[in-house]
Amino acid sequence: MAQNKLVGPPFLGKRQFFNLFITLLLAVTEAARRSSPAGSWLRMGMLTSDALKGEEAPGCQNLPGLSVGQSRLCQLYTDHMTPVSVGAKQALLECRHQFQHRRWNCSLLDDVNVLGPAINIASRESAFAHALSAAGVTHAVARSCRDGQLQSCGCSRMGRPQDLRKDWVWGGCGDNLEYGYKFTQGFVDVRERERKYKRGTREQGRSLMNLHNNEAGRRAVIKKSRVTCKCHGVSGSCSLITCWQQLPTFREVGDFIREKYDGATEVRVNKRGRLQLGDPRYRVPTANDLVYLEDSPNYCVADPTIGSLGTTGRSCNRTSQDMDGCNLLCCGRGYNTLKTTIRERCNCKFKWCCEVQCKTCIKTIDVHTCK
Ligand SMILES: *[C@@H]1O[C@H](CO)[C@@H](O)[C@H](O)[C@H]1NC(C)=O
Ligand SMILES: *[C@@H]1O[C@H](CO)[C@@H](O)[C@H](O)[C@H]1NC(C)=O
Numbered sequence: 024m025a026q027n028k029l030v031g032p033p034f035l036g037k038r039q040f041f042n043l044f045i046t047l048l049l050a051v052t053e054a055a056r057r058s059s060p061a062g063s064w065l066r067m068g069m070l071t072s073d074a075l076k077g078e079e080a081p082g083c084q085n086l087p088g089l090s091v092g093q094s095r096l097c098q099l100y101t102d103h104m105t106p107v108s109v110g111a112k113q114a115l116l117e118c119r120h121q122f123q124h125r126r127w128n129c130s131l132l133d134d135v136n137v138l139g140p141a142i143n144i145a146s147r148e149s150a151f152a153h154a155l156s157a158a159g160v161t162h163a164v165a166r167s168c169r170d171g172q173l174q175s176c177g178c179s180r181m182g183r184p185q186d187l188r189k190d191w192v193w194g195g196c197g198d199n200l201e202y203g204y205k206f207t208q209g210f211v212d213v214r215e216r217e218r219k220y221k222r223g224t225r226e227q228g229r230s231l232m233n234l235h236n237n238e239a240g241r242r243a244v245i246k247k248s249r250v251t252c253k254c255h256g257v258s259g260s261c262s263l264i265t266c267w268q269q270l271p272t273f274r275e276v277g278d279f280i281r282e283k284y285d286g287a288t289e290v291r292v293n294k295r296g297r298l299q300l301g302d303p304r305y306r307v308p309t310a311n312d313l314v315y316l317e318d319s320p321n322y323c324v325a326d327p328t329i330g331s332l333g334t335t336g337r338s339c340n341r342t343s344q345d346m347d348g349c350n351l352l353c354c355g356r357g358y359n360t361l362k363t364t365i366r367e368r369c370n371c372k373f374k375w376c377c378e379v380q381c382k383t384c385i386k387t388i389d390v391h392t393c394k
Contacts, residue, residue, distance in 0.1 A: 083095075083097035083098045083101070083104075086104065090213065090214045090217055091217060092213035092214065092216070092217050093210060093213055093214065096209060096210050096213065100173075100175065100206070102172070102173050102174055103164065103167075103173060103206065103210075105167070105172070106160065106163035106164045106166070106167040106172075106173070107160055107163070107164075107210065109159075109163040109167075110156070110159035110160035110161070110162060110163035110164065111156060111159055111160065112159075113159045113162070113163065113273050114152075114155045114156040114158065114159030114160075115129075117155060117159070117273055117274070117276075117277040118151070118152065118155055118277075120274075120277065121277050121278075121280075121281045124340075124345075124346055124347030124352070125346050125347075125352075126321065126322040126323065126334050126346070126351075126352060126354070127148050127319070127322040127331070128332075128337075129152075143330075144317055144319070144320070144329060144330075145225075145228070145229050145232055145315055145316035145317045146315055146317050146318065146319040146320075147284055147287045147313070147315045147319055148284075148319060149315065150232065150236045150284065150287055150313040150314060150315045151236075151280060151281070151283075151284040151287075151313065153233050153236040153237055153240065154236045154237065154239045154240030154243065154280050154283065154313055155240060155276075155277065155280050156211070156240065157207055157211045157236075157237040157238075157240035157241050158240035158241060158243050158244050158273075158276050158280060159240075159273070160203075160206075160207045160210065160211060161200075161203040161204055161207040161240070161241045161244045161245075162203065162244050162270060162273055162276065163203075164176075164199075164202065164203040164206050164207060165179075165198045165199050165200050165202065165203030165204075165244070165270055166198055166203075166270060168198070168199035168202050168203065169196055169197065169198045169199055176199050176202040177196075177199070178195075178196035178197055178199065178267075179196075179197030179198055179199045179200060179201065179202075179267070179268045180199075180201065181197065181200070181201060181268050184250055187250065187266060188264075190264070191252060191264040191265070191266050192263065192264065192265045192266065193265075193266055193267075194265050194266075194267065195253070195265045195266065195267035196267065197267035197268030197269065198248070198268055198269060198270040200244065200245055200248055200268060200270070203241075203244070204241050204244075204245065207237075207241055208237075208238075208241065211237050212234055212237055214233075215230045215233050215234050215237075218230075222294070222295065222296035223292055223293065223294045223295070223296050224292070225292070225316075227292060227296055228291065228292030228298065228316055229316065231292060231296075231297075231298050232290070232298070232314055232315065232316055235298065235308075235310075235313075235314050236313050236314065238310055239280075239283060239310065239311055239312060239313055240280060242310060242311050243276050243279050243280050243283070243311070244270065244271070244276055246279070246311065247271035247275045247276055247279055248268060248269060248270055248271055249269055249271070250266050250267070250268060250269065251266065251267060251268075251269035252264050252265065252266040252267075253265055253266075280313075283311070283312055283313045284313055286312065286313075287312065287313040287314060287315055288300070288301075288305055288306070288308040288312055288313070288314050288315075289301035289302065289305075289314075289315060289316070289318075290308070290314045290315070290316060291316060292316070298314060321354065322334070323354035323356075324354075334352055334353060334354060334393045335356075335393055335394065336392055336393060337352055337353075337392065337393050338390060338391060338392050338393075339352040339353055339358055339391050339392065339393055340391070341358070341389075341391050349391050349393065352393060353393035353394060354393075356393060356394045357393075357394045358391045358392060358393050358394055359391070359392050359393075359394060360389050360390070360391050361389070361390045361391075361392070362387055362388075362389060362390075363387070363388055363389075363390050364385055364386065364387050364388075365385075365386055365388060366383050366384070366385055366386075367383070367384055367386060368381040368382070368383065368384075369381060369382055369383070369384035370382045370384070
């Protein structure tokens with residue numbers, strides 16, 4: 024019924040996270056002494072949820088793609104690995120949905136690199152992938168807390184919003200955004216803090232870029248969250264109204280980050296080791312915006328070294344002027360048209376009572392695929 028947007032910076036420096044912070048700090052220091060293995064923790068998203076439970080559950084050393092620091096956090100927060108994997112998986116699925124009609128369609132190349140070499144280029148796509156995966160974990164951890172599935176967190180402890188009506192009760196078990204945010208900050212960002220980079224180098228710029236986009240992803244979850252209220256009372260009398268903090272659907276988060284992808288800002292790393300605008304005429308990005316360092320390849324032709332599958336064989340829309348149109352999707356190479364017959368239910372009638380009877384119609388449609 025009532026939905027208030029929650030604004031304001033995410034919860035920094037809350038006392039209840041002091042302990043978590045210390046542990047993370049130790050994990051980071053520990054990790055810095057060893058080197059970071061290759062691979063991506065997004066591989067966690069390829070695990071089935073059963074694989075993380077029971078006797079046969081892999082130890083933290085054997086989980087795919089974890090860096091040294093992440094594996095240490097895994098030992099301390101073993102029960103958090105289920106939401107981490109759920110979050111990685113929902114990020115992968117959402118990525119495919121958001122990009123289904125684009126040249127780079129977020130397709131998996133193999134199950135080692137997950138998004139393939141595409142993520143090695145400091146491009147918009149990489150910015151998107153980082154933000155979305157950080158958002159995925161924030162979302163999944165916040166929900167797991169609320170559902171009582173994690174030992175170290177429970178319902179949200181966020182204070183009552185100032186603009187909530189006086190007679191409404193602030194209660195109910197809210198999604199724990201604060202905890203989801205903090206845990207993800209430790210778990211996802213630890214990779215970037217495991218190595219020391221020389222100031223102003225490409226590697227350092229890349230690391231700053233990842234950190235910025237991870238933060239943008241976490242904030243997207245917070246920004247789209249809202250206060251939700253419910254009526255109680257005999258037969259809808261609404262004598263009592265309770266409100267709580269509620270996560271957005273992950274689709275809303277995906278849509279939001281996709282918009283940020285479309286408006287992403289090009290930056291570069293300066294000699295002092297800070298990111299600055301690539302072109303001073305552009306608007307300075309906020310913490311909610313995505314940033315990238317390198318132009319994207321056009322993904323038109325297959326090139327495994329850059330993680331491009333090419334668009335040959337992709338189906339396109341002949342009349343659309345958008346990215347899914349044959350013109351843009353096929354990169355001007357033209358398209359083939361194939362007449363295909365499909366069967367569909369048609370002439371459906373409602374028959375008293377209570378069934379729907381349909382005929383099967385055979386229809387011929389044109390399917391266009393890129394040359
Ligand atoms: C993505 O594109 C590749 C290469 O053109 C294609 O093989 C694959 O089926 C596409 N994936 C989806 C989910 O559309
Ligand atoms: C193709 O694009 C047009 C214009 O954008 C749209 O109206 C139509 O629904 C699209 N067709 C399909 C099959 O997606």
